[in-house]
Amino acid sequence: MSIVAAAPGCRDTQAIEEGSELADAPGFAALYLTHYPRLVRALELAGLDGPRAEDVAQEAFARTLGHWRRVRNGTNPPGYVFRTGFRLARRRFEDLALDEDLPGPTDVASDAALHVDLERGLAAMPPRRRACALLCLGVGISPKEAARALGIAEGTVRKQLEIARASLRIALGEPPGPGA
């Protein structure tokens, strides 16, 4: 509870958690405060524009809340949210017929001048590889879970990760590393 109360810009979040809305979901508010910005950021980097990324993130958290009792007792609640978010984003890419020219991560590059090289490296990747890199390298979920979220084979995720690692290291000015 103290995490919630201390979070900047969330003065009444504690009240929400203490109220009936989240009374039966202890810890959910803390998860939201910590990981909502990261999920939105990850979705933006994966290719969604800002409003849609926020919409997908909200939906991912809403679904997580629906299964909170089970998710909370699981091994990786944040991973569940990220997997849900990317699964929803994947559906949107497929569903949205108008999305022939999805914006790339360069849309948010100005927000993080310190990470320009990294973002450039991500931007150069195909969307699927970018999503694999964000989920597995950035968030830390397993290739198996990422495969399920993205609807592709685990072997494909591993292969994409291998290439993504090399690309990112080059973008960061490091040698590609073994196996590259």
Added chain:
Amino acid sequence: MTLEEDRLAQLLGSGGPEATADGLRAVVARRAAKRQRRQRAAGAGAGALVVLVVVAGVVVLGRGAPPTEQSATAPNGALVWRPPTPSGGAGAANAARSAAPSAAIACTEAKKCTAFVPVRPLFSRSVGAVEVVATLIAVPGGAPVPTPEGTAAPENTAAGESPNFTCATAAELSVAASSGPTSRTTLVLPSVVGSTAAIEAVASVTVATPTGNAIAVAVRTSPAVARTAARFSDGRRDEMTTVDGWSVLVDPAATPGATAGLGTVAAVGPGGETLATAPILRSPGIALPQFCVREGPVVTPAPTPRATG
């Protein structure tokens, strides 16, 4: 942790939006809406109330956006809403009066108006700084129904009031899009009874926000449509799953001063196929006609769930 993992983790931790209490409320409300929809579906028959005519009212609370124009066009051009002239009593004043979700609008075919009653919260969603709240309301006696342009006015339209619409039994979707507390306008979206078109009607409203303009687009679609998606003229996109055939799409930072089409809205089927597209036309500030509106007792809407975006 390798270098690239470390840097990616840092990247994800920077530049994201702030997690706010409002955002958390939105998540909770979305969850509540889902639960409510499931319960509604389980108790089938709740939709047995046959609505002959559906009129959507978009109530926009925004800074410095008084209703100015008076038109709304169905995508096929068949229906055109033409409010009365100022002498007929409709206009910005009515828009402000009828806009508040707690205000009353009700009309009988005899032009006697009573309060409308919020039936149930339909959905709400936030896009950027714009908050959209949609509530399905019932109009016991009727609501204004636009008639095809150029046709004769129905018999129950009082002489001198309006030649192009009448009042009839209706339900209304009241949608509040809020990005500021200072002003409001009303948008009326006619729906075609028995239409087979995937997109039955589209109407939009522009509202000023602290950072520019936002556009809210109300869309009425057929039951075959699972989702609507909009591509705005500035390149932004928005989409949402339809809720009982209704959806509201938002461009939170529209290009100011655009006079041409505001963009395109598409109806997407369950399989992801595009069923229809329609242009988004500029149609802000529709005032309900005077003879169909009067002040009534304040009705407090029930708490509003969030929509699936």
